Amino acid sequence: MDHTQGNPAKGGEREICTLRLRAGNDRFAKETGSRRRAYFLTFGCQQNEADSEKLAGMAQDMGYDVTDTPDEADLIVVNTCAVREHAEKKALSTVGQFKHLKAKNPALVIAMCGCMVSQPHRAEEIRRRYPYVDIVFGTGSLHRFPQLLCERMEKSRRVLCPEEETLTVEEGIPVRRESSYRAWVSIMYGCNNFCSYCIVPYVRGRERSREPGEIIAEVEKLVADGYRDITLLGQNVNSYGKGTAAGWDFADLLAALDRIDGDYRLRFMTSHPKDASRKLIDVMASSRHVAHQFHLPLQSGSDAILSRMNRRYDTAKYLETLDYLREKIPDVTVTTDIIVGFPGETDEDFEGTLAMLRRARFDMIFSFIYSPRKGTPAAEMAEQVSPEAQHERFDRMLALQNEIGTEKNQALLGVPVRVLCDGPSKNNPDLMCGRTEGNKIAFFKGETDDVGKFVTFRAERADAFAFYGEKI
Numbered sequence: 001m002d003h004t005q006g007n008p009a010k011g012g013e014r015e016i017c018t019l020r021l022r023a024g025n026d027r028f029a030k031e032t033g034s035r036r037r038a039y040f041l042t043f044g045c046q047q048n049e050a051d052s053e054k055l056a057g058m059a060q061d062m063g064y065d066v067t068d069t070p071d072e073a074d075l076i077v078v079n080t081c082a083v084r085e086h087a088e089k090k091a092l093s094t095v096g097q098f099k100h101l102k103a104k105n106p107a108l109v110i111a112m113c114g115c116m117v118s119q120p121h122r123a124e125e126i127r128r129r130y131p132y133v134d135i136v137f138g139t140g141s142l143h144r145f146p147q148l149l150c151e152r153m154e155k156s157r158r159v160l161c162p163e164e165e166t167l168t169v170e171e172g173i174p175v176r177r178e179s180s181y182r183a184w185v186s187i188m189y190g191c192n193n194f195c196s197y198c199i200v201p202y203v204r205g206r207e208r209s210r211e212p213g214e215i216i217a218e219v220e221k222l223v224a225d226g227y228r229d230i231t232l233l234g235q236n237v238n239s240y241g242k243g244t245a246a247g248w249d250f251a252d253l254l255a256a257l258d259r260i261d262g263d264y265r266l267r268f269m270t271s272h273p274k275d276a277s278r279k280l281i282d283v284m285a286s287s288r289h290v291a292h293q294f295h296l297p298l299q300s301g302s303d304a305i306l307s308r309m310n311r312r313y314d315t316a317k318y319l320e321t322l323d324y325l326r327e328k329i330p331d332v333t334v335t336t337d338i339i340v341g342f343p344g345e346t347d348e349d350f351e352g353t354l355a356m357l358r359r360a361r362f363d364m365i366f367s368f369i370y371s372p373r374k375g376t377p378a379a380e381m382a383e384q385v386s387p388e389a390q391h392e393r394f395d396r397m398l399a400l401q402n403e404i405g406t407e408k409n410q411a412l413l414g415v416p417v418r419v420l421c422d423g424p425s426k427n428n429p430d431l432m433c434g435r436t437e438g439n440k441i442a443f444f445k446g447e448t449d450d451v452g453k454f455v456t457f458r459a460e461r462a463d464a465f466a467f468y469g470e471k472i
């Protein structure tokens with residue numbers, strides 16, 4: 001699909017390079033009868049997905065068609081993640097597989113960007129061991145993609161871009177959205193929290209927020225264009241607004257966005273429990289469009305571990321917020337992130353996490369085995385937990401959450417709810433699949449015409465991860 005939005009490359013140098021590349025690409029198309037194509041591969045979180053939609057928007061402005069087959073691409077962009085080692089390994093091995101494509105098409109340009117290559121040791125590794133990677137740029141240089149590509153194409157040399165020293169908030173970058181009814185909207189970039197296990201503050205820099213006027217205009221346009229599900233993105237949306245001229249906080253922004261008329265849902269992620277405010281919960285409770293869904297990463301149910309993680313809340317404070325949330329919004333879906341096997345986690349600490357899962361009764365958890373990240377304080381901590389203990393704990397936790405999630409979902413059977421239809425299920429094309437207000441998956445018999453629309457759905461059966469039922 002192809003849904004470009006935004007101004008064509010406004011911004012001096014970016015605009016000039018975009019026009020130069022477009023002229024070259026148009027010439028190529030005339031001479032060869034086929035247009036140059038760009039392929040994007042994205043690892044990691046929604047922020048990365050949103051970044052890739054901007055890269056694709058810029059590429060389109062530069063005269064590339066976007067393709068989903070790497071074999072036919074003239075430009076391959078791999079947008080990497082660094083949050084766990086597994087994501088880094090996958091990105092490196094995938095790029096390794098693209099090497100042979102250069103033998104077939106020597107003019108192919110391969111670029112790597114994003115969080116992994118924002119780490120100096122990884123950028124150096126790419127420079128030395130992946131000579132067929134033509135362009136490397138970090139998260140802070142995303143908006144310079146046309147300039148970097150121009151340099152590569154016109155000077156025929158590798159462009160290994162050092163990270164930007166001053167990180168900016170760039171407006172007016174074109175976006176090529178993957179969907180015509182679900183959209184990501186970044187409201188802020190970076191993170192100041194330095195949780196001791198996390199690489200994000202090192203690779204995405206300090207917090208900076210977009211001005212509310214820019215965000216409101218973007219969301220208004222999305223709603224007018226028929227978008228039905230809009231997710232506001234930031235590493236910690238609760239600290240939105242610092243340093244902006246408007247001086248709004250996140251609750252102010254959400255209240256203003258909620259005033260936009262239309263049939264759509266608003267979501268946001270991620271919230272840090274240390275500053276999830278009552279004001280925000282009150283705004284949500286009285287809103288028209290904010291989905292009754294809250295992702296509130298707990299990370300651990302042990303106060304000792306939370307302190308070593310530098311999370312700056314304890315389990316009592318977390319539960320206070322959760323209880324207030326459920327008091328104000330009784331039907332809210334609550335999800336969380338948990339890290340298992342953080343350095344120094346004892347059996348007793350882990351039992352604390354299980355006890356919190358029983359007490360909090362989350363609808364769903366996203367659980368991760370701790371992965372040491374070079375340069376973070378936790379990676380230097382002495383008492384690393386053995387992989388055997390990590391896996392054993394991980395499995396026990398999933399078994400418990402499976403029971404809780406199934407019970408919670410089964411309590412919702414029979415009640416009609418609105419589901420935004422996404423299209424045929426991958427595993428069973430006879431069924432449509434969609435998302436509830438709580439962002440849970442629902443399967444039902446539907447028609448192609450339902451895609452991108454809200455349907456009324458009644459669940460007849462549920463497991464921990466999905467509902468099965470009928471459209472009514």
Ligand code: 5AD
Pocket residue numbers: 083084197198199297299337338339368369370371372373
């Ligand atoms: N190891 C394992 N999980 C991590 N996360 C962040 N850093 C790490 C790490 N080093 C998890 C946290 C975060 C989610 C996005 O990824 O749970 O909330």
Ligand code: SF4
Pocket residue numbers: 191192193194195198199200201235236272
């Ligand atoms: Fe990482 Fe913590 Fe920032 Fe989230 S709040 S991005 S876990 S440092």
